[in-house]
Amino acid sequence: MQLNPLSALALAVCAAISLPALASEQSESKGFVEDASATLLLRNAYFNRDFKDGAADAKTWGQGFIGTFESGFTQGTIGFGVDAYGLLSVKLDSGRGRNYSAFFDTDSNGHPVDDLSEAGAAVKLRVSNTVLKYGNQFPSLPVLAHDDSRLLPQAFTGTLLTSKEIEGLELNVGRFTGDSPMGDPARDPNHLKSIDVVGGSYAVTDDFSVTLYHSDVEDMFRKYYANLNYNIPFNELQALNFDFNIYRTRYDDGSVAALAFGGDGQDDRNTLWSLAAKYSIGAHAFIVAHQRNTGDAGYAYDFGDGGSTIYVANSYYSDFNLEDEQSWQASYELDFGAYGVPGLTYKVAYVRGTDIVAGGENDGTERELFNQFKYVVQDGAAKDLSFKLRNSIYRADNQVGPDLNEVRAFIEYPLSIL
Template identity: 65%
Template sequence: MKVMKWSVIALAVAAGTSQMALASQQSEAKGFVEDANLDLLLRTTYFNRDYKDNRADARSLGQGFITTFESGFTQGTVGVGVDAYGILGVRLDGGRGHTYGAMFERDSNGDPERDLSQAGAAVKLQFSNTVIKYGNQFPSLPVLAYDDSRLLPESFTGTLITSNEIEGLELNAGRFTADSAMQSSSRDSLNYLDLTLKSIDVVGGTYAFTDNLSASLYYADNEDIAKKKYANVNYVMPLTADQSLAFDFNIYDNKYDKRAFGETQDTTIWSLSAKYSVGSHAFILAHQRVTGDGNYEYDIGDGGSSIWVANSYYSDFNSKDERSWQASYELDFSDYGVPGLFWKTAYVYGDNVDTGTGEGKETEFFNQVQYVVQSGPAKDLSLKLRNSIYRSNSDMRNYYSEDLNEIRAFIEYPLSIL
């Protein structure tokens, strides 16, 4: 597609006539200590996958302690700072028959670890509106995105440059050489291909043409595994004071290396969603398609959240030749006297999957409710409960996943120490 032939340079050219950023971030730096923050996030996570074929359920309960320190930048032409973190996860449930492997890795005897811990730090430099960071960090880009959907966050080791020199344009470039998965203390975690990350180079950017229109382009070269291109266009059309219509288009074009997949594969996945918002309500329709030689693969050294498409819930509806449709609804209870309470429900149907044995079909019914305490001693305490009911036909069941009901529950309490 033509959109995939664009380069990040095209974004910069398009922005060339725009106004330069008026204020320099570095000129406003107050100092290493003066702008520093030290935070502790207490997170309790419960996970339960109830498989409907009578196999043993996968479940786990853990308590996480996530401490993060972000310094300010020293004053001067070039500012210097440090970011650091320390994380600890403690298993609260029983032994081998009770543990979900994506929360606690197993020891040499096949038993889940009692606890996981890790510490990391990154040095950062800032000049004008550009930051260079080297060390352990949590990148969140469409082609390299850390996963934080269980107990402890995934992290990467490498260098990331983030530049905001032109107003409305953010450019990113980086190289990372190690990945630490959510359930592991290791810096060189194995992905599901039983491979470790050798290196991944990323480059890209996002440009806001107006307050309502933005576009993104990214490219990643995951050594000996995959080369990925990504594009996004997002447009919000205001209708009235409390009504709007938003369109979001995402596309990945990927080439997978035969050294990892047995043969060279070229796969594209795209999604288009339309969201109508009126007051506290939002109604979403989305369509998503996969074309090419195979599945859209992710979490292969590029992070467990590197799938920025519309129909990604328990299932990502990312199988070979799959077509999927979504209808969903969101409700913010603020206008009903309960600020901080939010509910989302979605139904997704997928078909046309080439399983090699027939046509695969799958459905998911998703619900999530979240409440954040707005005031008082427990201010910012967050309670989140999500449920997925997943079903598939026999061809899909053998190809992707068995039928299951999944529950994820999170209790989070952030504490600002400094």
Template identity: 45%
Template sequence: MRVMKWSMIALAVSAGTTQFAMASSQDDSKGFIEDSTLTSKTRMLYMNRDFKNGAGNIAKPGGGFKSGYSEDWGLSELLNYSSGFTQGTIGVGVDAFAMGTLRLDGGAGRQGNGLFASKSDGSPEDTQSKAGGAIKFRLSDTVLKYGNQFVASPVFSTDDSRLLPEVATGTLITSHEIKGLELSAGRFTAISSQTGMYHDSLHLPAANIAGATYQFTDNFVGGLAASDVDDYFKKQYINLNYTFPIDDSQVLNFDFNGYRTSSQGKELARNVDNKIWSLAAAYSIGAHKFTLAHQRSTGDSYYYYGVDGDGTIFLANSVQYSDFNGKDERSWQARYDLNMATYGVPGLSFMARYITGDNISTDTGEGKEHEFNFESKYVMQEGPAKDLSFRLRSAVYRNNGNYNVASDNTDNNDVRIIVEYPLNIL
């Protein structure tokens, strides 16, 4: 991995030094202040999980759980500042963020949805806050960033599924020197969870990552990525995405994603040996989109992620509650999307999907699981509240007893209400 990492950096730098005569992002720089942006994102999230069969999230000292459901309600604010780059051959800039949460409801007997950290007495924190930043350098169309940052690599991705996003600490270089080609490489030494306000709450030893994405044609994109997480595992990823326009109102899309993961060093994730892939085919016609997807896992273990970010699972059947990534699991998905703009209500959309998985290898026999999701979302289209969104997400998840024993998944009904307001301040 180290050889690949530095080879990609060398390629990016080499490409940058041979194209100074051509127009680049750095040539177009207006300055540190002139190109600055400041954005805010306010999010309110209500989340309820109604666990079945006597399950729950908060264990009692004598055994069992305090309640059969968990319920949290909170508010978060995320401020993001991104400076421009100073003018010259090498531009210098900074990125900074400040974020915090406020608990609106949810006590010690009901928490457990990952919205708030716990105090020493087991009750959820009333407020939490965190701030950080990074310094960045730009040469031509290549950017080197060091510090606290949000990452969206398929082999190292910071999750943003609750009130606040995870934050990684490290170095990332991203190059767009060649038209249609993005190269990236980096090393990260810490990552904080969505409720962990300190530096490295996920206990990441170190992760080296590299990736490349190339736009072969207007309709075909391919990507490769790899990571090396010290004493955990090595991971490789591939993506192929092809869009076939039939006519002005009909489109076919095929999306393939695959991972290979193998443990190394101290094997802190135990013996990880897994290959997993998914293929999704989507047909869009007017306001309607129909999707079928198949996902398959093989090897001596399930697909492992988490220490490399809770968003590091770019697979079709990773949905609201389950990832359908069990050992030897095979799963199918059927999905329907409806965009109401065609019917005179722009900003309103609906989604429904059903996923079923079987053939999961456990010590007690074949595991099976299934999940139904429904989602409705409305985004304000104009006025002072433009881009304010309201979103309802619902999941009904069930599995057989064999898989319930072999995993942390328990039968439950998951309901989330999300109100979000993004605002461009500068």
């Protein structure tokens, strides 16, 4: 099915107005300046990927400044506003041969640049609880999700309509034609032709939600995504949660995305799904998950649809998304707030993937041990200052990927300017 954004938009609007509406956010607008906000996020990030097969390690340290401005909406039936951002990163340590390109681009001599900067803006209008935005944005949808896991965030250029006219229902329709990746100040260096997205989520009850989305990246692939999330609360301290995610991808003939993930470029298809069960009891949580990939190729993403477009359970350093791969996860989470240290959390996860098509056989394997500590200051002058340290120990068959140890460290401090 070829996605038609205009038809999808009409369908979304009809669905929104056919049900009882919520109170209008636009009618409660205080004004362009009165509802405006501006923040500056200071992000200090260190990245160390230590390869065990002799390949050059990637070691980079930088300081990022992420400034965002969001205006309010003018008063009246139709409200107008503007959003803008400014990004700056400064290299603190790196070098030729060990630079990490997702932090800093390189010059013609292969040396990492000393700094990067980028700015963008979008205009927006609102009617009732429906917002139409055009310009540079940070979309976070299951089929179009910008990557913000390094020093500076990825951005996209296009149009997005978000409607929340019905309680519990969110509808999104969009078309984007530009992709500004992390570590590169260019507006669209990958020459994205277009990506169309449509879908939404609905909270059926407080404990059960459904999400459906579709996307079409021109000359790459068409994707369908679904999610079911069901929570069973036993009491105030105990709950059981089930989270099911599935992607169905049909690659365009000759798609480089399909070829990169084992396809032959002709009518390649892929299905990736995961099911996670999480049992929470007080400060503790125990998770088991199974993920499976089937079809003619592995699951491809970040080919015009964003570096975080993989809403599945077993995604850490590795995404366990290779051709015919099936993987199991066991993980544990701890909230130290119950032990007198509010704001401190810990997670450890072990994932093993098997049956990967590699070297012409279905016997490739990979495994990862993931650890992460995070601490957020809860009060005082440094309130919201956060520290995050994560480590992945990854091992795989030679035909699957190189063995490595990875460390990522982040210090973030948000400043409210307005």
